[in-house]
Amino acid sequence: MEEKQIHTIATVYDPQAVEAKWYKFWEDNRLFHAEVNRGQAPYSIVIPPPNVTGQLHMGHALDNTLQDILIRFKRLQGYNTLWMPGTDHAGIATQIKVEEVLAEEGQTRYDLGRDVFIKRVWEWKARYGSRIINQLKRLGASCDWERERFTMDEGCSAAVREVFVTLYEQGLIYQGNRITNWCPRCHTALSDIEVEHEEKPGHLYHVRYPVAGADGEYVTVATTRPETILGDSGVAVHPEDVRYRHLAGKYLILPMLGRRLPIVADDYVDPAFGTGAVKITPAHDPNDFDMGLRHKLPEIVVINPDGTMAADTGKYAGMDRYECRKALLNDLKDQGYLVKIDEHNHAVGHCQRCSTVIEPLVSKQWFVKMEPLAKPAVAAVTEGRTQFVPDRFTKIYSNWLDNIRDWCISRQIWWGHRIPAWYCACGEVTVSRSDIHACPQCGGAVEQDPDVLDTWFSSALWPFSTMGWPEETAELKQFYPTSVLVTGYDIIFFWVARMMMMGLKFQQEIPFRHVFIHGLVRDSQGRKMSKSLGNGIDPLEVIEKYGADTLRFMLITGNTPGNDMRFYWERVESSRNFANKIWNASRFVLMNLEGFDPDFSPDPKAFTTADRWILSRYNTTVAEVTGNLERFELGEAARTVYEFIWDEFCDWYIELAKGRLYNKADAASRQVAQYVLQYVLGNTLKLLHPFMPFITEDIWQSLPQQGISIMTAGWPQAQPELASAPDEQLMSVIMETIKAVRNMRAEVNVHPGKKSEVILKIAAGDLKGQIEANLGYIKTLAAAEPVSLLADNGTTPENAMTAVISGVEIYLPLKGLIDIGKETARLNKELDNLDKEVARIAGKLNNPGFTAKAPAAVIEKEKAKQAEYLEKQTAVRERLEYITRL
Structure with a gap:
């Protein structure tokens, strides 16, 4: 396969320029589609079908982001993946939408009659029904759109008819007068x-x-x-x-x-x-x-x-x-x-x-007997054939099925799957797989039941009806049962349980091996987002302003299975900053790959301590991210890759490698640094790809990689030979030393461009030799010059700031480093300002007029400021006391 050339990327990351381009690229190259391959392990998800009336909201965004992360992960791992998309006809909701249009025209559905009204609904669906699908594409959802289904398409309709008639023939569907929820407005x-x-x-x-x-x-x-x-x-x-x-x-x-x-x-x-x-x-x-x-x-x-x-x-x-x-x-x-x-x-x-x-109200309706269907569905979970994640939802599911009522499946509306029952004046009721036009008993005229089926009836068949059942298709054989169902806890009873019952009844097999339950997305105050509260956040507005990757990463970080999460704009900003961090780091790497040989494979002996450390940390990250994704701990997986990229690769390794990249005189060392940078960056982008698909694709395409897309580039494998606990321990000490020196310099306000002497006292012999061999890192990243090691019997320096970390005492001599007079004056001025602020806030909080009238949030904000100023006040006083003793 042709090797990709190295390209530079733009100075600033612009998600609007990147996202539409790559989504079109993925679709044009059919990268979301996978033909059935019986020789390849399957992995499949059926999308919880959004209503054709729907518009993307935060719940959709979270639910579909979780699914997309799993499907992209498994696609990278080489599975024969299928993410089956589709929409639900949403009987009542869609009928109301069309009736609202008719009302504006001064008409009702009764003015049109059933056939003409149904035609109008299909026209409405053709015009507006794809809206939410296009919005899911904006989110980056990598569904197999070539297989898109609709709960009232020809195949799904055939499945609905077959299931209804079979259940009726077996005595599991019946008509009766029973109590139901009744809407006096929707009738x-x-x-x-x-x-x-x-x-x-x-x-x-x-x-x-x-x-x-x-x-x-x-x-x-x-x-x-x-x-x-x-x-x-x-x-x-x-x-x-x-x-x-x-x-x-x-x-x-x-x-x-x-x-x-x-x-x-x-x-x-x-x-x-x-x-x-x-x-x-x-x-x-x-x-x-x-x-x-x-x-x-x-x-x-x-x-x-x-x-x-x-x-x-x-x-x-x-x-x-x-x-x-x-x-x-x-x-x-x-x-x-x-x-x-x-x-x-x-x-x-x-x-x-x-x-x-x-x-x-009590009324005559069609019902499904639930008890005979519920028992196998309970057993499937009790026996572990289907597992809930998290497990606590198992009890909720089982308790509901143990106390289940018969299901009212008839609706007195026109839009939906019409009940396949015909009535004759002779009293004969005929339920049939095909339409009938005469009574089989007396030959007289028949009239079809005017009611339609509950929308959830067709949804209950979704895992197998979408794959072609009642035909025995190749897709059904390969992808059923599906691997995982991702859904919110609010529809465990109404959808999950019913799919379990129908799958076991008509496929003699569970419909999914795992049910991955997520919570709701609430506002920053913990309230459910709703129109009445006016607290909803439009995901498309977030995407327009910050990009889909930012929204996706915000939704997944901190997310834990089954628990609600809160939406904070600060977290959106944080995710945007992360995207910019990745972009800038990648741009730096690409700018410093001049002369890089993609076929170069370094001798491991040529690796520096920093090289071995980052490769070991990368290897650990691969194992942790993979394990977390396999356990559905998606938020933890995102946190792990975030911390590796930001804290270790960007903030440390790139800085440690700069000297070698800039030193063209040592071509061999420069080449090794280039190799490690592109190897770690390229593979880490794969780890990040399920979470942030657009930015990772754009950067990956500029790296010297093989293949058409990062989507198919293969998931990184943990390599035991890269693990190096000693190098991780050594670099940990070196980094802690650098941070300690930086903190001491900041405390006494040393100018960043000014070098400072650092003296280290190390007791352990092995550690002493290891750090001595790597003093260059401390010199470069701590602005330290000279850096020396104190002899075992050496005298500790006077007038020096000190810090102690594991195994190392660090001394920062202050003589000549700062002007004690100027620093004392600066600190006294800062303390004076802090004293005034502390007194001002104390006056506010001690004023009954303020505390009685101010909102609780304002009072809490003032208390937080007070605590912050008091903390700063203490720190400045301690610094003054320390400098005074010098």
Whole structure:
């Protein structure tokens, strides 16, 4: 393969000039695509499909950055990699979007009719559906876009139909009247994930129910939704509650409507909560629905699908549910049934799409029996076939599946996979893999079920439907089960668990070997980002200003599996500074590779102590980064490569190598330094590439490397022969010595250009000889001249600053180094200014007028300043005392 030539890079790193160029290069060369290769170990990830209505937010940015890091890492390791991309049709969300467009035109979907409306949705999808895909490309996501899927494309639709019919044939899908979340605005049932619960201030209304046949005796119940009183069909007490034993077998009278309500005993009731008596409204509360089934109580629907009161609610019929609440409370008060109203905070469910308060309603829906599907899904995790990272989510997952309810899969909307069930007037219901036009029983006309499937139904098939199932494709054989699923903890139940169940049912195999759980990206105050708070950060704005690499590295540093993270602009700046550090260091290396021979391989004996040290540290970094990535400790891997690049390669080795690079008279030493610089830089860029793909590609292309792209250049391997603990220990002492000298010079304000004498006292014989052989490093990087070693019986110098590190005493003679008079005057002036600042802040903080009115954040800021000034004050005083003694 042709060797790449060395090129210089621009003076300043400009991410906008780099990122678009290299992403196009990767796509043009099909570097994200991998054909099935049965002789190559597979590694696959299916993307959590973003909604076609979606726009990139910080959660997407984090989730897809994590996936991209893993896929780029494994691609570099030589795996047959597949990152399967795609989007979700997002039934309710997309339908709302299109209905909003129609509303602007003065129309509704009913004006268009189902077929024309669906055509309009497809047109909307064609126009806007690729927006989030293009935004993911801006982030650097290296998905195999040639394989992009959509939950309603032809192949996924065939998979959905096959799964529905198979489950129906096996008795695992059924129709029934059960309680569901209902949105009065969207007019559809909702899954639990489509309901957002908000803690809100409310009230607890205490109402008397007269005991039938017992004049003047009442049972008081409490409710947060008094309008549902009209749907009560019983009252429950705990079987061991002695307060109500005498009422066993008796009835209560429902206020306002006069209906007789049986008193039943049920363990669900908590005797310690409220009055210990609970009203049962089976048609309007999921827990009441279960109690109603246990006690064979009627389900009385008193709230219509549009949120108005039903016809059999007497004078309240037709009222909005909240109007009914007010009217009913007034009537209850007037007739002496309302005992009291308490303040009460409680979680209120809202439709995720339109923010309307949801209403639990009994309605006829399609359901999946979950228990038979859940047991294998629990076993797969318990047995370790699928592992959660971190492991603590295993218990959360298993507990939910152990107590799972049947899944309502029908939605009363038009956009989505239409339920493949047809009805005939003869009563026949036909579920079919292909559309039918006549009743197979009587030959009469049939009508297809108007409902569509819950969006999560098609998403549950994603790991195998995207690979061509129900066809037995080469992709399915090679890449299923997938290697890892990367997702947030908020959809473990609604997506992860369902994929597990469907994968085990239809593939007889787990859908993924690991489930890598990440947390949420919160704002700097720890709050969830939301439109209502106005605290969201647009990832695209960050990319526009700082570049995708900066955003990616900010999101990954400090990130730990399963934990939330906070967004700080200071961390964005820090990541940008890191990118600039890499760029400047690389530019320096490239500028000093003149005459470099790519075929040169140095004799290890030619390596200096600094060479052996950096190669050993590089080798350790390779092992640590690789190990952390394999364990999904991506944040730790990023920290490791960051510290190696910034602290060791840039701040130390490059500085240590400069003398050899500039000394063209010693060509051999210069050539070795060039070799080490380009070797370490080129391979370290590979370690960094999964985290910061654009800048690493741009720099790598300018180095004398082989191959078309850093993406395919091969992951660095740890080499035991490079490890050198003695050289690491020696360089550690030398670097600590240099830092100590620099600190002492700074303390007494020595001008950077002025050389200072340094005397070292070293007790250990071996260390003494080693440091003596490497005094050049101390001279160069500590501005020290001369540097001498004190004899074993030598006298320590007078009027010298001292520092002690492991095995070395360091002396910095001050005679002639500083003007003690001038330095004393400078320090006294600095101390005077600090004294004034300390007094000013103390006055502020001791002023009740300030502390009473100032925000807490302002007070804390002043306290932090005070602590900083006090620390500086102490340091300056100590310096003055020291100089005074000289």
